[in-house]
Amino acid sequence: MFGQQRCQEIRLLMTRLTNFLQSTGWFSDSQLTDILSRFNTLEIKRKEHILQEGEICKRVAYVEHGSFRTYSVDDNLHESVTHFSFEDWWVADLHSLENQTPTVYNIQAVEDSTIEVINRNDFFSLMEKYPKFKDGHIQLVRRSHAAMMNRIQEIRFKSVEERYLDLIQRQPQTLQRIPQQYIAAYLGIEPQSLSRLRKRIFDNK
Amino acid sequence: MFGQQRCQEIRLLMTRLTNFLQSTGWFSDSQLTDILSRFNTLEIKRKEHILQEGEICKRVAYVEHGSFRTYSVDDNLHESVTHFSFEDWWVADLHSLENQTPTVYNIQAVEDSTIEVINRNDFFSLMEKYPKFKDGHIQLVRRSHAAMMNRIQEIRFKSVEERYLDLIQRQPQTLQRIPQQYIAAYLGIEPQSLSRLRKRIFDNK
DNA sequence: CGATTTTTTGAATCATATCAACGTACGTGG
DNA sequence: CCACGTACGTTGATATGATTCAAAAAATCG
Numbered sequence: 001m002f003g004q005q006r007c008q009e010i011r012l013l014m015t016r017l018t019n020f021l022q023s024t025g026w027f028s029d030s031q032l033t034d035i036l037s038r039f040n041t042l043e044i045k046r047k048e049h050i051l052q053e054g055e056i057c058k059r060v061a062y063v064e065h066g067s068f069r070t071y072s073v074d075d076n077l078h079e080s081v082t083h084f085s086f087e088d089w090w091v092a093d094l095h096s097l098e099n100q101t102p103t104v105y106n107i108q109a110v111e112d113s114t115i116e117v118i119n120r121n122d123f124f125s126l127m128e129k130y131p132k133f134k135d136g137h138i139q140l141v142r143r144s145h146a147a148m149m150n151r152i153q154e155i156r157f158k159s160v161e162e163r164y165l166d167l168i169q170r171q172p173q174t175l176q177r178i179p180q181q182y183i184a185a186y187l188g189i190e191p192q193s194l195s196r197l198r199k200r201i202f203d204n205k
Numbered sequence: 206m207f208g209q210q211r212c213q214e215i216r217l218l219m220t221r222l223t224n225f226l227q228s229t230g231w232f233s234d235s236q237l238t239d240i241l242s243r244f245n246t247l248e249i250k251r252k253e254h255i256l257q258e259g260e261i262c263k264r265v266a267y268v269e270h271g272s273f274r275t276y277s278v279d280d281n282l283h284e285s286v287t288h289f290s291f292e293d294w295w296v297a298d299l300h301s302l303e304n305q306t307p308t309v310y311n312i313q314a315v316e317d318s319t320i321e322v323i324n325r326n327d328f329f330s331l332m333e334k335y336p337k338f339k340d341g342h343i344q345l346v347r348r349s350h351a352a353m354m355n356r357i358q359e360i361r362f363k364s365v366e367e368r369y370l371d372l373i374q375r376q377p378q379t380l381q382r383i384p385q386q387y388i389a390a391y392l393g394i395e396p397q398s399l400s401r402l403r404k405r406i407f408d409n410k
Numbered sequence: 411c412g413a414t415t416t417t418t419t420g421a422a423t424c425a426t427a428t429c430a431a432c433g434t435a436c437g438t439g440g
Numbered sequence: 441c442c443a444c445g446t447a448c449g450t451t452g453a454t455a456t457g458a459t460t461c462a463a464a465a466a467a468t469c470g
Contacts, residue, residue: 074362082354095351104358138343145346146300148353149287153309155360156393157279160425180449188361193426195450365458385417398458400418411470418465425458433450440443 015041016088017062017116026132035133038122044109050091051107057096059119063089066113067177071185072105081186083147084110084171084178091115094141097123110178160187161197220246221293222267222321231337240338243327249314255296256312262301264324268294271318272382276390277310286391288352289315289376289383296320299346302328315383365392366402 017039021032044050044066051057053073068085070093082105085091096103097120118126127134154163164187168175174183184194222244226237249255249271256262258278273290275298287310290296301308302325323331332339359368369392373380379388389399 072358072362078362080358080361082357094347095354098347138346141343141346141350142299142303145350145353148350148357149300152287152353152356152360153277153285155357156285157277157283179447181447189425190427191449192428192451196426199450384415386415395459396417397419397460401458404418414467414469416465416467418463420462420464421460423458423460425456427456428454430453431451433448435448436446438443438445440441 015116016064020062020088024132024136026136027130031130035126035130038126039116039118042115042117044113044115046109046112049106049108050115051093051096051103051105053104053106054102055096056100057093057103057120059117060090060092060097060123061115061117063087063091064114064116066115067110068107068113069110069178069182069186070105070107071182079185080188081182084174084182084186086171086173086177090140094144110182155188160189160193161201163187164194164197165201220321221269225267225293229337229341231341232335236335240331240335243331244321244323247320247322249318249320251314251317254311254313255320256298256301256308256310258309258311259307260301261305262298262308262325264322265295265297265302265328266320266322268292268296269319269321271320272315273312273318274315274383274387274391275310275312276387284390285393286387289379289387289391291376291378291382295345299349315387360393365394365398366406368392369399369402370406 018032018036021027021035027035039062041064042061050061050068063085065087068089068091070082070085070091071079072082073079091107093103093105093107095101096105127137154166158166164183167183167186180194180198181191184191187194189197223237223241226232226240232240244267246269247266255266255273268290270292273294273296275287275290275296276284277287278284296312298308298310298312300306301310332342359371363371369388372388372391385399385403386396389396392399394402
């Protein structure tokens with residue numbers, strides 16, 4: 001019984017994406033094969049961009065391995081990191097993807113990474129073909145929305161120190177895998193200030 | 206021809222909600238009547254809450270007249286305003302509505318207001334019954350998501366002064382209809398700081 | 411009109427930005 | 441494999457903007 005399942009998984013290529021889609025229980029094996037056939041595996045080198053300001057988002061990626069940062073840059077060349085994406089995250093600019101308007105965000109690999117990529121047309125036709133796929137996507141948008149609301153609350157109510165401690169507790173991998181300057185840009189402070197903050201924290205311990 | 210249309214509108218009650226639903230062009234008159242029949246008109250007094258922290262969001266409102274603020278309160282009783290809602294806005298906590306989890310937000314009338322209210326079950330069954338109604342809702346969630354992303358960018362990149370000037374230019378009604386302390390809570394500063402900021406701005410002119 | 415809420419003003423304090431310089435780690439080509 | 445250059449992180453001094461506590465002035469409501 002498990003032997004057969006394992007065999008099935010191997011036939012479908014044992015990727016994190018496959019694993020995720022199977023875990024939802026929403027699709028039959030043939031549907032799974034159909035869905036997976038629309039994706040291509042891509043290797044992305046550290047510091048390479050998969051989306052840049054001004055472009056129109058034409059594809060959606062699923063992170064197999066590695067990490068990405070979504071950030072934007074203001075007139076004074078200050079960078080602000082919206083979020084980091086690790087294994088099993090979907091990565092895209094949903095707004096640009098939907099409306100086909102130029103994005104204001106940049107998405108860059110922080111480490112050498114591997115992603116599964118699907119282009120916009122295929123993504124949208126999957127949503128039309130499989131209602132569950134659409135529902136899943138809507139859920140994702142809703143969750144992103146809630147996460148953004150939450151983010152604003154945190155920025156408002158918590159000190160930078162609290163938010164830093166929260167971050168390294170909730171996502172210890174961030175500390176290990178993301179350079180400090182990007183973490184500073186995520187917290188909304190200058191790298192110098194994060195350096196001083198860390199000193200304060202670790203001296204008092 | 207226009208006479209007949211006007212007559213039709215009167216039969217459906219000439220509300221902003223009716224107007225909005227008609228303007229989408231998504232529904233026939235009988236569908237419109239069906240949809241509108243699920244809504245009830247409610248009068249909300251200034252400072253009255255239509256949702257409070259800890260409750261589960263069980264209804265969705267459309268603002269006919271008046272204004273609301275969505276805000277949350279931290280442990281030190283500091284209030285942060287997420288956004289203001291005026292005429293023709295949908296008002297609800299989408300996250301609590303969807304997941305039936307307790308909300309962390311409060312929604313309060315800033316002025317004496319009139320809203321059209323639909324309860325959760327009716328709202329969801331309308332989404333199942335009319336695909337266009339569901340699409341419209343998804344669009345709304347997506348737009349809210351983009352607005353929140355944008356909000357974070359603004360907080361990061363713009364000074365409080367810039368954001369204040371942006372606000373009163375983009376939504377002059379805010380300045381007229383919303384008390385200053387709530388505007389301060391929207392900008393993320395203390396009322397005292399906004400008062401000083403305003404003095405600085407108007408002295409330099 | 412009086413009572414309550416809202417806004418303004420003052421002084422002291424705190425956190426972060428900024429400019430500048432120095433140390434350290436990293437990986438790339440010789 | 442080492443040396444060099446570049447990118448990254450640390451530290452110092454100073455400046456700026458917002459907070460806090462306190463209290464007065466102004467506006468609003470019943």
